Every structure is written in C-alpha cells, then in structure tokens.
Amino acid sequence: MTYCVGILVKEGLTMIADTRTNAGLDNVAQYRKLHVFERPGERMIAIATAGNLAVSQSVLSLLNEGIRDPETGELETIHTQPSMFRVAQFVGRAVREVFRIDGPALEQSNTAFEVSMLLGGQIAGGRLRLFMIYRQGNFIEATEDTPFLQIGEHKYGKPILDRAIKFGTNIEEALKLGLISMDSTMRSNLGVGMPIDLVTIRRDAVQHDLLHRIEPGEPYFHDLRERWSAALRAAHQGIPKPPYKG
Amino acid sequence: MTYCVGILVKEGLTMIADTRTNAGLDNVAQYRKLHVFERPGERMIAIATAGNLAVSQSVLSLLNEGIRDPETGELETIHTQPSMFRVAQFVGRAVREVFRIDGPALEQSNTAFEVSMLLGGQIAGGRLRLFMIYRQGNFIEATEDTPFLQIGEHKYGKPILDRAIKFGTNIEEALKLGLISMDSTMRSNLGVGMPIDLVTIRRDAVQHDLLHRIEPGEPYFHDLRERWSAALRAAHQGIPKPPYKG
Numbered sequence: 001m002t003y004c005v006g007i008l009v010k011e012g013l014t015m016i017a018d019t020r021t022n023a024g025l026d027n028v029a030q031y032r033k034l035h036v037f038e039r040p041g042e043r044m045i046a047i048a049t050a051g052n053l054a055v056s057q058s059v060l061s062l063l064n065e066g067i068r069d070p071e072t073g074e075l076e077t078i079h080t081q082p083s084m085f086r087v088a089q090f091v092g093r094a095v096r097e098v099f100r101i102d103g104p105a106l107e108q109s110n111t112a113f114e115v116s117m118l119l120g121g122q123i124a125g126g127r128l129r130l131f132m133i134y135r136q137g138n139f140i141e142a143t144e145d146t147p148f149l150q151i152g153e154h155k156y157g158k159p160i161l162d163r164a165i166k167f168g169t170n171i172e173e174a175l176k177l178g179l180i181s182m183d184s185t186m187r188s189n190l191g192v193g194m195p196i197d198l199v200t201i202r203r204d205a206v207q208h209d210l211l212h213r214i215e216p217g218e219p220y221f222h223d224l225r226e227r228w229s230a231a232l233r234a235a236h237q238g239i240p241k242p243p244y245k246g
Numbered sequence: 247m248t249y250c251v252g253i254l255v256k257e258g259l260t261m262i263a264d265t266r267t268n269a270g271l272d273n274v275a276q277y278r279k280l281h282v283f284e285r286p287g288e289r290m291i292a293i294a295t296a297g298n299l300a301v302s303q304s305v306l307s308l309l310n311e312g313i314r315d316p317e318t319g320e321l322e323t324i325h326t327q328p329s330m331f332r333v334a335q336f337v338g339r340a341v342r343e344v345f346r347i348d349g350p351a352l353e354q355s356n357t358a359f360e361v362s363m364l365l366g367g368q369i370a371g372g373r374l375r376l377f378m379i380y381r382q383g384n385f386i387e388a389t390e391d392t393p394f395l396q397i398g399e400h401k402y403g404k405p406i407l408d409r410a411i412k413f414g415t416n417i418e419e420a421l422k423l424g425l426i427s428m429d430s431t432m433r434s435n436l437g438v439g440m441p442i443d444l445v446t447i448r449r450d451a452v453q454h455d456l457l458h459r460i461e462p463g464e465p466y467f468h469d470l471r472e473r474w475s476a477a478l479r480a481a482h483q484g485i486p487k488p489p490y491k492g
Contacts, residue, residue: 155401159430163478172487180482184405198490212490220489227485232409235477236426241418243466244444244458 001191002033002152004048005161005178006118008130008142011171012202012209013120015130016178017048018186020193034197035060037078037121040207045078045087045121046199050152051114051135052106055098059115062094084129088119092137099137116151121201128203156188157181171209175200176224179214183225196221247437248279248398250294251407251424252364254376254388257417258448258455259366261376262424263294264432266439280443281306283324283367286453291324291333291367292445296398297360297381298352301344305361308340330375334365338383345383362397367447374449402434403427417455421446422470425460429471442467 004017017034031053037045047063049056066075067090074080081087095115103113115135122128130142132149142149144167150158157180164177175198185192200210214221250263263280277299283291293309295302312323313336320326327333341361349359361381368374376388378395388395390413396404403426410423421444431438446456460467 155434156405158434159402159405160478160482162434163475164482173482175488176485177482179488180485188401188404188408210490210492212492220486224485228481229409231477231481231484232406235474235481236406236410236419236423238477239422239426239470239473240466242421242425244456246456246458 001189002050003150003154003157003182003185003189003192004033004050004118004152005148005150005154005157005181006048006120006130006132006142007148007161007165007169007174007178008120008128008167009147009165009169009171009174010167010203012200012205013128013130014171014175014178014198014200015046015048015118015120016175016182016196016198018182018192019195019197020191021053022191025190030195032197034199036199036208036211037063038208039079041124042206043079043121043123044201044205044207045084045119045123046201047091048118048151050116052112055095055102055113055115056117058098058102059091059094059117062097063091067093067097082123083126084119084121084123084131087121087123088131088133088139088141091117091119091133092139095133095135096137099135118149118151122204122206124206128201153185153189153192157185160184171200171202179221179224180228183228247435248296249396249400249403249428249431249435249438250279250296250364250398251394251396251403251427252294252366252376252378252388253394253407253411253415253420253424254366254374255393255411255413255415255417255420256449258446258451259374259376260417260421260424260444260446261292261294261364261366262421262428262442262444264428264438265441265443266437267299268437271436276441278443280445282445282454282457283309284454285325287370288452289325289367289369290447290451290453291330291365291369292447293337294364294397296362298358301341301348301359301361302363304344304348305337305340305363308343309337313339313343328369329372330365330367330369330377333367333369334377334379334385334387337363337365337379338385341379341381342383345381364395364397368450368452370452374447399431399435399438403431406430417446417448425467425470426474429474
C-alpha cells in the first residue's frame, strides 16, 4: 500500500509520502515515492506515486528520458513543459504510454494496471498548482474549496483533513495536519510505513522550502504522535457520558 | 453504504448502526439496520447488517420464520438455538440459503451478493459474545485482544477505535467512542447517515440495558460532535510547529 497527501494552501504546498511497498505481506520493501524535479527559480515540481511500482517507475523514467512528440518529432521531458497544466498532461501521456507497452501483458495475467499520482509545483510565470492523475492519464486539480488530494490508502487519514484543512490554513499547520493524517494511516494499515518524505513549496518561490525525510524514531514526529494520542484520549474522556436510558 | 460497529468490553456490549441505504446517490432511503431478538432473561441478541438490502432483509426473515433442519425436519429459528455460537452458525446458514435462492440471478446480472453482519448477545447460561458474519456464511469472533468489529464503511471510523478501545474500557466510554467513530464516518461518507440506532447489553443481564435511536438534532449527539471537533482543533493547534529546515 501507499499513502500520499498533497495540501495546497494560500501560502504554499506541502506533499507527504510514505515509503513502504509490498507485493504480498511477505514481500515488503522501501522505495521513495516522492520525487522532485527542481530548477530553482525556473520550475519546482514534485510527484508522489501510488499503485503498481513497475508502472510508476516506468512513468518516472519516461518523464526524465522523454517522449517523442509524434507530430514535431521533438523529445519532450518534464523540463520542457511550459506550464503546470502541460506537465499534468505530459504525466498523463507517460501513464498512457506505459499502459500501451505493459497494459496488455498485465491484463493477460489479470494484474490490474494501477497507478495514481499527485503532481504539485510551480513554473516561473505560472501558478502554484496541485493535481491528481488517474490511471487513465486524466486528472483533477485541487481548488480553494477542496485544497487537499490523496492517493493510495486515503480513508484512515481523511477525517482530520476534512475537519481541519482550509485554503487559509498556514503552511506549517498544513504540514502538521498532513503528518497527523499519515500517523493515523500508519496505525491502521501496516502497508503504509516509515520513513516519510515531505516537501513544502512556498507560493511564488519556485524552489523548495523544505525537503526532508523523517526517519523512524525522529524526535519531532515521535512527539507529534504522542501528543496527538494524548490529546485524543483527553478529548474523548472530556465528553460527558451518554445520557440515554432504557 | 452502511457503517455498523460492535464493541465488546468487560462490562458488556454496545452495537451502533446508521440507517441510510442507497442504490446510487439518486436513490437514498432510510432502513433500520440494527435488529433485536430479545426474550429478557432467556436471550438477548442483536444483529446489525450491511450490504445488499434485499439480501439482508431475506436473511432476517429466515431467522424469524425459520429454516427446516434437513435431517430432523424440525423448524429452527433464532429463538431455538441453544448458544451464541449456534446462533452464529444459524445466521451463516440463513446467508447461504439466501445465496442458494438469489445468488445465481444476481451473478447473471453481475450484481455482487454482498452481505455482512454483526451478531452480538448472550443466551442464559452462555457467554456474552460478538461475531462478524461474512457473505460466505462463515464468521469470526471479537476477543479481548481485538474487542471491536466493524462492517460497511469501516475505515474512516477505525483510527479512534484502534487508539482508544481496550477490553477494560467501560461500557459508557465504549458507546461514546462508537458514536465518535460514527461521527467521523458520517462526515466523510454521505452514504452513512442519521438517525443512529444503538443498543447496549450488560454482561450477564441477558436483556438490553439501552435501546435507543438518535434522531437528527438530538442534543447529546450534537454536543458530542461539537466537542469532538473543538477538541481536535485544539489538539492539532497545541502541537508545536515542525522544526524541519532546508
């Protein structure tokens, strides 16, 4: 499994991803799922991936190595796209290209072609944007009304985001809420695990503000988990008993 | 969708179920999913249902009307079973009987035969027990290590239970936590909705302690939701900012 969340607020964007992959419970490994394509001042793009690892790795290789434009013959990469919208379309094209190559063999063996991605970032002159790309290569975009997007095992960590994330939430609070959401997911699904990669990008900076890996035992995250647990305990204990009778 | 939770603690058992059913978002209705079979002092049994409404209603009808034992020819009902284990087997038989009758037609139209049930209660002379019955008619039982079981849309409401429910949790606290879990689920999935039915059974009482329907706007539940939201807000605001740099 995988859990990745992207949160787009007024101040900027944060994206958080776990690193656990598994092919069955008896085959667990660690892979980076948060990837950064950065040319400071020119473009700052982050991609988080979920789904079949073979598919997502092939998509990432295509984004770097490029796909030849069928009309002009030119080699396009993630670095040649002029806007975040065009990057999203290009990632979608890469997904479809991998499906074209690998999809039939996967289908023959009844293996689902599963991939989904969060794409966030900014290209100089354009807006900071956050997209979610589907396995079909199409995509949706986060908005002020719905400022976060999730891929992978999204349900356990969604209630806290539903309650707390607003477009006006500040970026540190958004990161903190994303980490709480990740913690809830890791507690309920063994397929989501440490270390955790995260990136934050401030609006119009066109470079990363923070690029960090939280390793197991890291003091701040440990403290966040403890404090959150203690606060939840105090919260439910502080609610009066049900008054119902009979 | 549906969300039902059963929590078995030292003091007793609580079961909570929503009442919303839907066949598509444009066809929403209200049906009781928590059913009680009670003969005070002799047996107190509660069943919560999820899945295809036609299937679960047929199963409940069979439990009441009875299934003829193929060997003895006697009519067995939920009231003739001598133990909770035998009740669980009988519910499983009823599920298989409905599958025998309706399964082939459902499969022909590519409609899944979906049903799952929580079965809790006590028969005089036996133990208070809680089971989850699968669509295949087999079942598992809650234990001291894992004292709660969920059916339907279980993920949104699981983190709080994972953190807080222990076998030693008192019964009012278990009910309160079940209601918080229900609240989280209703906020994230429109297919789960009010009113909420609940039952609590104290160990060895062999009758219900509480049988209640929470209607929309009911003051205690409204207050619980408000307090929980406020406490979560205070909880995440009280956690220090992430210290990460660079």
